[in-house]
Amino acid sequence: AQSVTQLDSHVSVSEGTPVLLRCNYSSSYSPSLFWYVQHPNKGLQLLLKYTSAATLVKGINGFEAEFKKSETSFHLTKPSAHMSDAAEYFCVVSADSGYSTLTFGKGTMLLVS
Amino acid sequence: DTEVTQTPKHLVMGMTNKKSLKCEQHMGHRAMYWYKQKAKKPPELMFVYSYEKLSINESVPSRFSPECPNSSLLNLHLHALQPEDSALYLCASSLTPGTSGFGSGELFFGEGSRLTVL
DSSP: OEEEEESOSEEEEOTTSOEEEOEEEEESSOEEEEEEEEOTTSOEEEEEEEOSSOSEEEOGGGOEEEEETTTTEEEEEESSOOGGGOEEEEEEEEEOSSSOOOEEOOOEEEEEO | OOOEEEEOSEEEEOTTOEEEEEEEEOSOOSEEEEEEEOTTSOOEEEEEEETTEEEEEOSOOTTEEEEEEETTEEEEEEESOOGGGOEEEEEEEESOSSSSSTTTTOOEEOOOEEEEEO
C-alpha cells in the first residue's frame, strides 16, 4: 500500500521569498515520486520526478525537491517565488511494483502576494 | 507533439442526454487514463487503458462508458448522468502502463473537459 500526505493545504508567500511545500509518503516498494502543478481551470503539468537516481531533483521553473528516505519526505522548494507560481501543487507517489497507478496527495494551494 | 487534446472544453447536459468526451494524443503512448476531479480535490482515477484494452475500472458507475478506438484516441461516453457527476474530467497518457523504466509513472494531462449536469 502507498499513501501521500501533503502537510499544508495552503501556503502563502510574498513574491521574491522562498517557497517550501511539504510532502511525506509511505510505500511498501521503492517509490517514484512526482510533483505536479495545476493552474486554475487547467490540466496538471509535471514539475519534476524522482525515480531512484539523484536524490536532489531539479524541475521546471526553478523548482527542486529532495528525496529523503530516512524521513520519507519529498519536499518541494523554490528560492524565489513569482506571481505566476500561484497554483495547486500535488505530490504523487507511484510504487515500483510492476504495475501500479498513481496516488495523489490532497494538494497544496500556493498563494503569492 | 507533447500534447494531450481534450474536447469539448465545456459541456452542459441534462440528465437524460447522451454525450461523449474525447481525448487524443500523438506521442505514441500506450497507456491512457480518465480522471475525475471535483473542485479543490485531487484527481480520482476512473479508468486505465493499456495497449487499447481496459485494464482498470475503479468501480465507476455504468453511466460512464469508456472506449479506446485506437492507440491515439480515448472516449468517455456519458448517459443518464446525475448532477453530482458535474466535475472536471481529465484525460492523461503515459509512455507505458507500468511503473518501471523510462517515463514510468509520468503522466501527460490534457486541460480537461468541464462537465455540468443539470
